Amino acid sequence: MIITLPSTSPAQHHLSAALACGKIQRGATDRLALILKAAYDLGQPQAGDIHPALPAGSPEPVAESDETAAGFGTGAQCELSLRKQRSDVIVAGWLSDLAAPVHGIEGHVRVAEQDWLTRRTPDEAQVPADGDAQRNLFGWQPRDLAPRRLAPNPPEDDPLLPANYTADFENSYRRSATGPVFDAPADRNAGPVPASTVIELAQWVHGHPTEAISYRLRTPAVPGYTAQLRAWCGHGPDTARHWSVAGRIALRCDTLVVHPARHRAVLLWRGDWDRELVTPAHWRAVQILEGGV
Numbered sequence: 001m002i003i004t005l006p007s008t009s010p011a012q013h014h015l016s017a018a019l020a021c022g023k024i025q026r027g028a029t030d031r032l033a034l035i036l037k038a039a040y041d042l043g044q045p046q047a048g049d050i051h052p053a054l055p056a057g058s059p060e061p062v063a064e065s066d067e068t069a070a071g072f073g074t075g076a077q078c079e080l081s082l083r084k085q086r087s088d089v090i091v092a093g094w095l096s097d098l099a100a101p102v103h104g105i106e107g108h109v110r111v112a113e114q115d116w117l118t119r120r121t122p123d124e125a126q127v128p129a130d131g132d133a134q135r136n137l138f139g140w141q142p143r144d145l146a147p148r149r150l151a152p153n154p155p156e157d158d159p160l161l162p163a164n165y166t167a168d169f170e171n172s173y174r175r176s177a178t179g180p181v182f183d184a185p186a187d188r189n190a191g192p193v194p195a196s197t198v199i200e201l202a203q204w205v206h207g208h209p210t211e212a213i214s215y216r217l218r219t220p221a222v223p224g225y226t227a228q229l230r231a232w233c234g235h236g237p238d239t240a241r242h243w244s245v246a247g248r249i250a251l252r253c254d255t256l257v258v259h260p261a262r263h264r265a266v267l268l269w270r271g272d273w274d275r276e277l278v279t280p281a282h283w284r285a286v287q288i289l290e291g292g293v
Contacts (some may be wrong), residue, residue: 002285003034006225014039014055017288018062020080021275026161033082033272034227034286037062042217042263050198051217053265060266075102075132077140079168079255082272087189088173089117090257091138095203095213100134103127106180106209107137110200117173117190121180124206129179137203138182139173149174171277193253196221201258215260219267225251225291227271230285231278243284249273250293 019063039060042051062079069075074092074278089109098105104124109117117138132139142146148169150162174182197219204212209215230243251269258265275283 001283004285004287006113006288006290007215008290012038012055013057014059015288016059016061017286018064018080018287020082022082023161024082024167024272026163026165030275031082031272032275032283033080033270034249034251034288035079035081035091036225036269036288038220038222038267038269040220040265040267042258045216048198049214049216051057051215051263053217053220055220056264059088067290069131069135069259074136074259075140076173077143078200079174079268081270083167084170084254084270085167086173086184086187087191087193087253088171088255088257089138089189089193089199090136090140090172090255091201092134092136092257092259093138093261095215095260101127102134105137105203106206107201107203107212109138110202111188112190112194113200115185118183118185119174119180120183126179126206128203130176133176133180133182135240137201138174141174141176145176148172156214172246193219193256195224195253199256199258203262215258217258217265219256222253222267223290224253225269226288226289226291226293227251228289229273229283230287232282234279238284240285246278246283247273248293251288281292 006012017036017040022029039056041056043054045051065078067076069275104121107119108115128134153197176182199217200278201215202212227249229246231246249271251271253269255268
């Protein structure tokens with residue numbers, strides 16, 4: 001299928017997109033999903049020490065596989081999830097230089113002055129139990145930890161998901177009851193990542209919250225995006241101007257990844273639909289439009 005990005009002026013060079021196909025529950029029919037990714041430079045802080053999100057001069061491709069972590073590398077994960085039950089907020093790396101091994105680090109992600117994610121540790125000496133927590137303030141939940149661990153683990157060629165699969169498996173925000181404790185208070189990340197909203201990242205050593213280092217940014221004022229689905233009817237000319245509109249899907253902003261050391265952030269929007277909405281062989285294009293459905 002052809003993907004066309006918004007044709008607004010000025011050109012949106014910070015956008016990239018990809019399609020994915022698969023099942024969202026055991027025994028279900030295949031679904032198609034569009035993933036739209038936007039890259040932003042976090043500019044010089046303005047009033048309130050808030051970094052504005054400015055469209056980057058070039059896009060970042062949608063990650064199609066997990067990144068191999070090295071040292072303090074992020075270990076970013078594949079972004080081709082079909083659907084996410086909640087919103088992910090990732091803080092890659094740290095807000096200040098830390099010596100390895102890190103220990104006793106706590107922090108929060110605060111959206112519109114409310115805690116979305118928290119990180120706590122029992123004392124100053126605790127070294128994180130997993131590699132991701134040793135590399136990132138709020139990184140990617142390892143796939144071998146609950147609730148992302150699949151049991152039984154299906155063989156690679158198994159076309160069906162295991163019975164215990166849910167969309168929560170696709171969420172990569174950190175959650176763990178031990179070493180350190182990652183929490184999502186009041187499930188506030190159940191909604192989408194809001195536009196034009198101040199997000200505060202904070203990091204401190206256990207017992208010293210008054211010495212916290214913070215990083216504040218404002219998400220861009222994006223009006224939202226819609227995927228317009230185009231398909232061939234199965235007879236007559238198979239050319240772009242004859243492809244009919246088979247549906248419109250509102251895209252949900254479900255992922256924010258912040259790289260404080262690089263003053264960089266990316267947002268991802270996502271939407272999925274039934275692959276058999278039309279004869280699968282007749283799908284032709286997805287047009288990404290600004291605004292809602």
